[in-house]
Amino acid sequence: MKSNDPWRAHLDELFGCRRCPEVAGTPVSGAVRDAQIILVGQAPGPREQEARRPFAYTAGRRLFEWFTSIGAEEERFRESVYIAAVARCFPGRAPTGGDRPPSRIEIANCAVHLDRELALLVPELVIAVGGLAGKEVAGSGDLATMVGPLHRCNRAGVAFDAVVLPHPSGRSTWLNVPGNREKLGNALSAIATHRAFRRAFGPRV
Numbered sequence: 083m084k085s086n087d088p089w090r091a092h093l094d095e096l097f098g099c100r101r102c103p104e105v106a107g108t109p110v111s112g113a114v115r116d117a118q119i120i121l122v123g124q125a126p127g128p129r130e131q132e133a134r135r136p137f138a139y140t141a142g143r144r145l146f147e148w149f150t151s152i153g154a155e156e157e158r159f160r161e162s163v164y165i166a167a168v169a170r171c172f173p174g175r176a177p178t179g180g181d182r183p184p185s186r187i188e189i190a191n192c193a194v195h196l197d198r199e200l201a202l203l204v205p206e207l208v209i210a211v212g213g214l215a216g217k218e219v220a221g222s223g224d225l226a227t228m229v230g231p232l233h234r235c236n237r238a239g240v241a242f243d244a245v246v247l248p249h250p251s252g253r254s255t256w257l258n259v260p261g262n263r264e265k266l267g268n269a270l271s272a273i274a275t276h277r278a279f280r281r282a283f284g285p286r287v
């Protein structure tokens with residue numbers, strides 16, 4: 083029976099979702115009630131699937147190093163920020179090696195969860211991690227143009243600020259391109275100085 087509590091109903095809907103027949107896992111998300119910041123990743127990997135925790139392995143280590151550098155250490159971040167993704171289930175392995183990126187259909191299927199989260203939480207700030215998440219949140223464009231500035235976005239009837247970060251996976255070579263580390267620094271500064279981030283984590287020390 084569907085719960086009358088919108089938050090409970092959302093969690094039931096999200097974690098009970100089995101809409102995509104090709105994925106290898108079941109939904110993983112870091113659901114934080116009343117969060118004013120949402121982070122949108124790409125999709126869990128096998129370690130995240132096993133641990134039932136987003137960004138639980140090497141990509142997470144790098145991501146949380148970035149957030150720690152602006153005053154938000156991992157556990158506090160996880161307690162304060164709702165961690166979503168463009169696809170919540172581990173898509174499985176790609177035939178060429180590595181994790182398969184979620185398909186367009188899987189992203190479209192999973193968008194209903196993100197829309198519901200935006201409408202429920204009405205976040206002031208959304209942090210998108212990686213190109214697929216950047217497109218979902220901040221619209222079209224490649225990482226080189228999306229990473230760095232603060233974007234003003236509107237989705238599911240909710241207006242919010244967004245910052246795009248590169249994917250922290252060790253397989254990504256984006257940060258090796260000249261100029262891209264500076265863009266990452268600009269994006270982290272945009273997060274660190276945002277009012278929602280400062281409220282959640284205090285001024286940068």
Ligand code: SF4
Pocket residue numbers: 096099100101102105108109169170171188191192193
């Ligand atoms: S990827 Fe999203 S839409 Fe697809 S089964 Fe998992 S939770 Fe449901």
